[in-house]
Amino acid sequence: MYKILKMEGRAKRAHMETVHGNIETPVFMNVGTAAAIKGAVSTEDLQQIGTQVELSNTYHLHVRPGDEVVKKMGGLHKFMVWDKPILTDSGGFQVFSLAGLRKIKEEGVYFHSHVDGRKIFMGPEESMQIQSNLASTIAMAFDECPSSVADRRYVQNSVDRTARWLQRCKDKMQELNQREDTINKHQLLFGINQGAIYEDIRIDHAKRISEMDLDGYAVGGLAVGETHEEMYHILDEVVPYLPKEKPTYLMGVGTPANILEGVERGVDFFDCVYPSRNGRHGHVYTNHGKMNLFNQKYELDPRPIEEGCQCPACRHYSRAYIRHLLKAKEMLGMRLCVLHNLYFYNNMMTEIRNALDEGNFASYKRAKLAGFEEYDKK
């Protein structure tokens, strides 16, 4: 059940109910690729940093430990000890970006595992079966994500196939949700809009998939090399053709500024590896821009990463200490930066929701973006 509580322009403030609890949107999902957030962050930590939805990767969990193992352990929720919503991607993106030598056919994709090189086949039915084994709250349809520089004819063919795959995903999910031994019989399915940067292909595809009455709709294949302006343009063009009364998910995006722009264009689900990946490299987000904690100027800085921040890092530790840990290659340095960054993102989403509730998202967004630019000017 998804219900819009408030709108400001195209921006949506919504509430969604799932078998694993409610989701307030706009929401940033925290990426735990292999059933754990990189940077030694546990699901217990996630409770402390305001995570609503954890996102895990179907492809990674299929190759290790194996979705059958996760199923035997009672599903992903029990396995990683997280009782709130989990979204699993379809594996498509990883198959196309990570796996070795692959062959795309009508039935699906043949490829080699990046872990041990063994041959794997994944098509819509296999992806749905794996995600059903993982028992996530929300499963993503199996799609091809064509390169942002692919030619028009390639993209058109790919999108047509992705549309046929979507129907197969929907049929398979219906079947799986009725099986006796399925862990989550209420698994939801989101379809994915593709079409690279060809608006007309994307719009046509969006119209076709909108008719399928899925539980949500994602815009995929963005943030893969095109400019921010191209991405915003695609959102301007495509989101109006996706059902407003269903959640809208912009996959793999992005910077705090990208998220503000996405919300303005009607997106309510986001995910991105930036906060954890940047955190592991000592790059931390603040309301005044990004900081590189390796910088010499923090050597004796007794302040927290961000004054007033209530994250587990800022509540206790100084920039000077965290900088030392990073330089000494102590894992704790990475962990503290990741915790701060995820908290920063989650907290920004809370601010966004509050601003939408109060009808002042536009001015909130303006002020927030101005703040981010401050640091770069110094």
Added chain:
Amino acid sequence: MYKILKMEGRAKRAHMETVHGNIETPVFMNVGTAAAIKGAVSTEDLQQIGTQVELSNTYHLHVRPGDEVVKKMGGLHKFMVWDKPILTDSGGFQVFSLAGLRKIKEEGVYFHSHVDGRKIFMGPEESMQIQSNLASTIAMAFDECPSSVADRRYVQNSVDRTARWLQRCKDKMQELNQREDTINKHQLLFGINQGAIYEDIRIDHAKRISEMDLDGYAVGGLAVGETHEEMYHILDEVVPYLPKEKPTYLMGVGTPANILEGVERGVDFFDCVYPSRNGRHGHVYTNHGKMNLFNQKYELDPRPIEEGCQCPACRHYSRAYIRHLLKAKEMLGMRLCVLHNLYFYNNMMTEIRNALDEGNFASYKRAKLAGFEEYDKK
């Protein structure tokens, strides 16, 4: 202030008061080499796993971030946010084991930093100055730790010099503790007994340093290559010549079994990198022996590492999940194993103290050792 509460044979159960709070002994100090426990364990975590004393390394902190930096940040307690006792080693052991090309002279040691190769000189006065800058609760005297296979003449000369260095350490510490700008004016000094495996040299040295009325006495230069039996023999011979009414510290030791044997021989302070190092490799301690969590047999094991264990890992996560994390090289796997191992050690010390309080240490030790051997037999 150190006070023996109870004895059983030579085993001591004592209580020590410091400016940073009390220490109940026997105690296992948790090693945070560079002002952090390896494995992404924060000082906040230490509160949860029953840590009494944190141990940091003078040599490491001198080369990075620099003891002057730590002093400017208000000392190690403020820097790493830990308000309980901290013991710093003297740097001697690292200088002799880690540093490149070194030259030992009467005044001290010339060597090259393992981080950037720069030339450093460290003698008794320098070590005391650095430890005063770090402002630890307990400072260790600067000593040479000769190789366990060094010949008798080398060891005798080395021990004589270490005795002369000890007097210089004591004089310097007295001076430093009186300085206006010293952070911890009540810093304590422990001397270190050396002599490799030559009992007579060790006993002679123990007698000489016992007369110096230091705050505590350590047995150093053990667990560096000799057998366990040689180590226990040295303890049998030497500990009786160290002041009973002062804390006795066995440096760098050891396995749970080593600790039980040490306690029986009158030791009350221990430290070792085993629990954190083994944890990072997926080797975890239980009451039934050590487990290698990489083992295939834990793939579907829903049990915690040790049933009934109250550590942050066992309270939530299964062997199957932690095994997956380790295999996927997720830092969280290491973190959970390190937390369990440190908790296991800290908790064993609590059991030891309880057994001593109740006068049944001998039977506790026998039962504990029998348990450890169980696993190996299976």
